[in-house]
Amino acid sequence: MTVDAIIVGSGPGGATVADVLTRAGWTVTIIEKGRNHLIDPDDPSRLAQDYSNDELKFLHRHFLGPDPLIEPRTFRTRIEDGERTHVGEVNSIPSTVGGGGTHADGKVPRFRPEDFRLHSTYGPVDDAAVADWPVDYDELEPFYAEVERLVGVAGTAGANPFAAWRSGPYPMPSGAPMYGAVLSSAAAERHGLHPYAAPTAANSISYDGRPACNNCGHCAYFGCPIHAKGDPVAMLQHALSTGRAELLSETFVSRLRTNGRQATGVDVIGPDGVERTLGARHVVVAGGAIETPRLLLLSGIEHPLVGRHLMMHFQTMNVGILPERLHAHKGRSVTHVHDDCMLVDDDARLTARAAGLPWIRGGMVEHGGGGHPVMEAQFYPWGRSHKKLMAASPLRDRLWAFIMQGEDLPQPTNRVDLDPTVRDVRGFPVARITYRPHRHELVASDHHGPRHIRVLEEMGATWTATTTSPLVEGAAFSSPFGDAAHYRGPISAIPASRHVMGTTRMGTDPSTSVVDAFGRMHDLPNVVVADSSVFVTSAGYGPTLTLVALAARAATALLG
Amino acid sequence: MPIWLSEDEYRTLTAACERLIPSDETAGATDAGVPDYIDGLLGAFAVDPPRIWAGGPTSGRFGGAPGFATFHRLGALDELAWRMRIEGSLGIPEREFNGPVVGWQQLYRDGLAALGPDFCDVSGEEQDERLRAEEEFTVLLYGHCCEGMYGAPEYGGNRATVAWEAIEFLGDVQPRGFTDAEVSGP
Numbered sequence: 001m002t003v004d005a006i007i008v009g010s011g012p013g014g015a016t017v018a019d020v021l022t023r024a025g026w027t028v029t030i031i032e033k034g035r036n037h038l039i040d041p042d043d044p045s046r047l048a049q050d051y052s053n054d055e056l057k058f059l060h061r062h063f064l065g066p067d068p069l070i071e072p073r074t075f076r077t078r079i080e081d082g083e084r085t086h087v088g089e090v091n092s093i094p095s096t097v098g099g100g101g102t103h104a105d106g107k108v109p110r111f112r113p114e115d116f117r118l119h120s121t122y123g124p125v126d127d128a129a130v131a132d133w134p135v136d137y138d139e140l141e142p143f144y145a146e147v148e149r150l151v152g153v154a155g156t157a158g159a160n161p162f163a164a165w166r167s168g169p170y171p172m173p174s175g176a177p178m179y180g181a182v183l184s185s186a187a188a189e190r191h192g193l194h195p196y197a198a199p200t201a202a203n204s205i206s207y208d209g210r211p212a213c214n215n216c217g218h219c220a221y222f223g224c225p226i227h228a229k230g231d232p233v234a235m236l237q238h239a240l241s242t243g244r245a246e247l248l249s250e251t252f253v254s255r256l257r258t259n260g261r262q263a264t265g266v267d268v269i270g271p272d273g274v275e276r277t278l279g280a281r282h283v284v285v286a287g288g289a290i291e292t293p294r295l296l297l298l299s300g301i302e303h304p305l306v307g308r309h310l311m312m313h314f315q316t317m318n319v320g321i322l323p324e325r326l327h328a329h330k331g332r333s334v335t336h337v338h339d340d341c342m343l344v345d346d347d348a349r350l351t352a353r354a355a356g357l358p359w360i361r362g363g364m365v366e367h368g369g370g371g372h373p374v375m376e377a378q379f380y381p382w383g384r385s386h387k388k389l390m391a392a393s394p395l396r397d398r399l400w401a402f403i404m405q406g407e408d409l410p411q412p413t414n415r416v417d418l419d420p421t422v423r424d425v426r427g428f429p430v431a432r433i434t435y436r437p438h439r440h441e442l443v444a445s446d447h448h449g450p451r452h453i454r455v456l457e458e459m460g461a462t463w464t465a466t467t468t469s470p471l472v473e474g475a476a477f478s479s480p481f482g483d484a485a486h487y488r489g490p491i492s493a494i495p496a497s498r499h500v501m502g503t504t505r506m507g508t509d510p511s512t513s514v515v516d517a518f519g520r521m522h523d524l525p526n527v528v529v530a531d532s533s534v535f536v537t538s539a540g541y542g543p544t545l546t547l548v549a550l551a552a553r554a555a556t557a558l559l560g
Numbered sequence: 561m562p563i564w565l566s567e568d569e570y571r572t573l574t575a576a577c578e579r580l581i582p583s584d585e586t587a588g589a590t591d592a593g594v595p596d597y598i599d600g601l602l603g604a605f606a607v608d609p610p611r612i613w614a615g616g617p618t619s620g621r622f623g624g625a626p627g628f629a630t631f632h633r634l635g636a637l638d639e640l641a642w643r644m645r646i647e648g649s650l651g652i653p654e655r656e657f658n659g660p661v662v663g664w665q666q667l668y669r670d671g672l673a674a675l676g677p678d679f680c681d682v683s684g685e686e687q688d689e690r691l692r693a694e695e696e697f698t699v700l701l702y703g704h705c706c707e708g709m710y711g712a713p714e715y716g717g718n719r720a721t722v723a724w725e726a727i728e729f730l731g732d733v734q735p736r737g738f739t740d741a742e743v744s745g746p
Contacts, residue, residue: 035635052616052628053732056711063613063632067641072658087658176740214737225617225734250635271636324746329729330738373729377706382580382698383688387588390710390727397728423657425637 002279003027003246005558006266007286008253008295011099012544013531013551014286015232016147018239020555028239029246029278031268034065034095036249037223038102038233044240045209047233051102051223055372058222064094064103070425071095073290075494077436077473078413085493087422090433091312091500093288097249098223100288100498101231101544105220105333106201108153108230108545109364110144112164112342113137115539122344122359128409128438129309133536134508134517135550137164143549143556148199150238151230151548152207155199162194162339175204175213178331180400184367185336187458191451195338195367199545201230202332208234218372219333252426256283256299262526269426282558286530286551289500293416293533294431296504303523305514307416309505310433311538312497313363314406314441315469318452320461321394328369328397336367341404341448342540351447360444363405363540365452370396400459402452405499406445407540409438416503435470435495442472469496499543501535519554528554562596564603564665565672572672573598573701575680579687580698580705586726587719589705597708597717598701602665604646609633612642614714621721622736628714664700671697 004026007014018028037050057063065071073090076082093100114121116133124130145167155170157163174197177185185195202213202224213228227233239245250271257265257277265279285292293307341362352360370376376396380389392398414436418429449466456464470493507513510522519534521527530551532543539546562570577589577598589595604610613632618624634642640655648663649655672679674694679687691698708717710724712732718724724731 035638049617049627050615050632052614052618053734054614054616054628054712056707056715057613060707060711061613062641067638069644069661070637070641176743179744179746182744214735215740215743216733216737218732218734250637273636325728327742331743373710373724373727374706377710378703382691382702382705384582384584386581387584387586387726391586393727425640425657427657 002265002281003029004280005282005284006031006278006280007284008266009099009286009288009291009531010097010232010236010247011093011286011288011531012101012232012548014099014284015235015239016150016548016551017284017286017530017555018245019150019235020552021558022239022242022244024559025244026559027244029248029280030239031251031253031266032097032247032249033252034097034249036097036247037064038097038231039236039240041240041247044237047227051225053216053218053222053225055374058103059372060374064096064223066092066095068092071430072422072424073430074419074422074432076432076434077493078434083420084422084432090494091290091498093498093500097247098231098233098236102223103221104201104231104544106229107198107334107337107366107542108151108201109199109337109541110164110166111137111539111541111546112162115537115541118537125358125409125438125440128411128440130409131507131512131536134506135553140549140553141165141167143553144545147545147548147552150235151201151232151545152203152234153199153201153230153545154204156197159196160194160339162343170199172204172207175200175202175332175335176215178328178335178369180326180328180369181336181367183326183459184400184402184455187455188338188367190458191455193338193340193455195336198335198337198366200332200335203228203230210234213332215331217329217331217333253295254298254426254428256295256301256527258299258524263524282526282528284528284530288531289503289533290416290431290433292529292531293503294418297418298428301524303514305505305512307503308412308414309410309502310414310416310435310500311408311410311502311535312435312495313499313538313540314408314437314445315495315497316404316406316445316449316466317401317468318449318456318464318466319399319401320453320456320459320464322398322400322459322461325393325397326369326400328399329372334366334368338365341365348447351443355439355443357440357443360440360447361407361540362444362448363407364542366403366405368401368403370399372396394463400456400461402455404445404448405540405542406441408538409440410502410505410537411438437470470494499538501532501538501543504529504533505536506534507536518557519550528558530554562599563606565599565668568677569669569672570595570599572675572679575687576672576675576691576701577705579684579691580702581709587722589709591719592709592723593717593719594705594708597711597715598704600716601704602646602668605643610639610642611715612638614712618734619712619714619732621731622733624735628712628732667697667700671701
C-alpha cells in the first residue's frame with residue numbers, strides 16, 4: 001500500500017503535518033520509534049492514563065525515552081577531542097508518541113520579525129553562518145495564529161512590549177502566576193525589565209475537549225496526567241479521528257528509500273523486530289534536529305550541509321536563595337519571562353564592540369523555581385547535614401532562577417554526524433554531536449547575567465550564583481554546600497538544552513541550505529523536513545511554536 | 561527476607577544507608593524503607609510486571625484510583641534496557657552491542673563487600689571513612705538512597721510518605737492539584 005505521506009516522528013512537527021494533511025483528505029502513516037503512552041489509536045477520543053506526578057518515573061527512569069543505554073548519543077566539543085568524549089544521554093528529547101511536546105513545560109512564544117532577518121538587520125559575525133530566513137514574520141503570522149488555536153495557547157496580548165504584531169488575541173487567557181514569579185516580576189520591573197505572562201501551552205480553561213490545568217506542579221519533564229498540556233495530543237486526535245491516519249509506535253525508520261530523484265518510501269523495523277518497506281508519495285521527516293539528520297545520513301543522503309549548523313540555546317542560569325519559601329512545586333514550572341535581553345541596545349553594542357563583535361543578542365529569560373526533591377537531595381552532601389538541608393530546602397523551595405535561553409549562532413563546525421563505532425540497540429550508528437559555543441554566546445551571557453543577580457538581590461536573595469550550560473571551558477561549578485562530588489546534574493560541557501535546531505537549514509540557494517522555504521529538500525523535493533532542523537538561526541525563544549507554524553505552512557504547501 | 565540481596569548484604573546496605581541519611585527527630589533512610597527500595601530495584605524482575613515504572617495517573621493519596629500500585633508492563637526494548645542496567649550484559653550478545661555492561665547487581669555485590677564484613681559493627685566514623693574510600697560505589701548508593709527516600713512510596717521507600725512530610729512536600733497531588741490562590745499567594 002502506498003499512502004499519500006509517511007510522517008517520521010509524532011512530535012509537535014509531525015503531528016501538525018498529520019492534522020493538516022488528513023483534514024485535506026490525504027492518507028498518512030505516522031511512525032514513532034518510541035512507545036505510545038498518549039492516545040488510543042483505535043479510539044482517539046480516549047487518552048491514555050499513563051502519565052503521573054512521579055519524579056522517579058519521568059526524571060530518573062527514562063519513561064518517555066530514549067533510554068541512553070540502548071539509544072545512546074555521543075558528544076565531543078571539537079574534532080581535536082578525538083572520536084568522542086561521552087557516550088550516553090545528549091540533549092535528548094522524548095522519543096514517545098507526542099515527542100518533545102509531552103515533556104515540555106509549554107512555553108510557546110512567537111519569534112519577532114528581526115529573528116528571521118538577523119543578517120540584514122545586524123550583519124555578519126566572524127566564524128558564524130548568520131543568514132536571513134527565506135520566510136519572514138508576516139508570512140508566518142497566519143500560521144502562528146492557526147497553530148496557537150490548534151495547540152491551545154494561553155497568553156495575554158499586549159503584555160510583552162517587545163512582542164511582534166498579532167492578528168488576534170490568544171485562544172485562552174493566561175493562567176495563574178506562580179508566587180515566585182509575582183515577586184520576581186515586581187523586582188525585575190523595578191530594575192527596568194519588562195516581565196510578562198509567558199504564552200503557555202497549558203489550558204487555563206477547558207479547551208478542545210480537554211480540562212483546565214490544575215497547577216499540579218509536575219510540568220517540565222513530565223507528561224500531563226490530565227491532558228491539560230498542549231503537547232501535540234490535539235493534532236494527533238484530529239488526524240486519527242479522520243480515519244485517514246495510521247499511527248505506528250515502537251517502529252524505527254532506518255532508511256529513506258529513494259530512486260535518485262525522489263523518495264519512494266521508508267524501511268522500518270517494527271516492535272516485532274521485523275524489517276519491511278513502506279511506500280509513500282511523500283516522506284515528511286520530523287524526528288527533531290538530531291534524529292532527522294541522523295536518518296538522512298543513515299539513508300546515504302550526502303548533501304554536505306546535512307547535520308551542520310546545529311544550534312542549542314546557550315543557557316545562563318542566575319540563581320538565588322531566598323529567605324522565604326516560594327513553593328515552585330505549585331503551578332506551571334515557569335509562568336513569567338522577559339525579552340529585554342533580546343534587544344540590541346546601546347549597552348549591548350558597547351559590550352559587543354569591546355569584545356570585538358559587531359553585536360550581541362541574549363535570549364528570553366525565564367523566571368523559574370527549583371526542581372523536585374530527589375534531584376535536590378542528590379545535590380546535597382550525605383551525612384548529618386542532609387536532612388537539615390532538605391528541610392530548609394535552599395535549592396528547591398527557596399531557590400529562584402532567571403534562565404536566559406541565549407541565541408546560539410550557527411557554526412558549520414557544530415554538527416550531527418554518525419558515530420564511527422557506537423551503535424543503537426538495533427545496530428545502527430548513533431548520532432554524534434560536535435558542539436561548542438561561539439564567543440558571541442559567552443559575551444552575551446556575561447553581559448546579561450549580572451543584571452539578574454541584582455534583581456535576585458532586590459528580591460532578598462542571601463546567596464546568588466551564575467552558571468551556564470554548557471559550562472564555559474575552564475570554569476568550575478561552585479556549590480554553596482561544598483562537596484559537589486555527588487552532583488550528577490546537567491552542569492558540564494554537554495549542553496543541557498533541549499532546544500536543538502538547525503541541522504537541515506532552509507534557504508533558497510541549494511549550495512548554502514538543505515531545504516527550501518517550505519521544508520522541501522532541494523535534491524529530493526518530495527521529502528519535507530518538518531521540525532526545528534530547518535531553522536536558520538536560533539533566536540532566543542523556545543523553538544516549538546515556530547517549528548509547528550513552519551510545519552503547518554510546509555504541509556499546506558505540500559497540498560498545493 | 562530481602563528480594564535480591566543476601567541477609568548479610570542487606571544488613572551492610574542498611575547500615576550504609578543509615579550513615580548517608582541518618583535518623584534523628586525525623587525518619588532516616590532505614591525508617592523510610594530505603595534499603596527495601598534498593599533491594600526492590602536490584603530485584604525488580606522478580607515480580608511481574610517488574611517494578612520499574614509505577615502506573616498512572618494518580619496514587620489515590622489526593623483522590624482518584626490507586627493507579628501507582630499497578631506497575632507498567634515493559635516493552636521488549638524497555639525490558640532489555642532495564643535488564644542491562646540492573647543485571648549487566650552477562651556476556652549475552654544482544655546486550656553487548658556497544659561492549660560489556662556492568663550491572664547494578666554486580667556493583668552492589670562488589671561495593672557492599674568492599675565496605676567489609678564487619679561494616680555493621682565498626683563505629684560510625686569508621687563507617688563514614690569506608691564509604692568515602694569507596695567513592696564510586698557511594699555515589700551510586702547515595703543516588704539510589706535519595707531516590708528511595710524522596711520517590712513515591714509505591715517504589716518501596718518513603719514509607720507512608722514520611723520523607724515528603726519532613727520537607728513539607730505533598731508529592732503527587734493529582735487530581736486535586738493546587739488552586740490559583742495557592743499558586744499565586746505566599
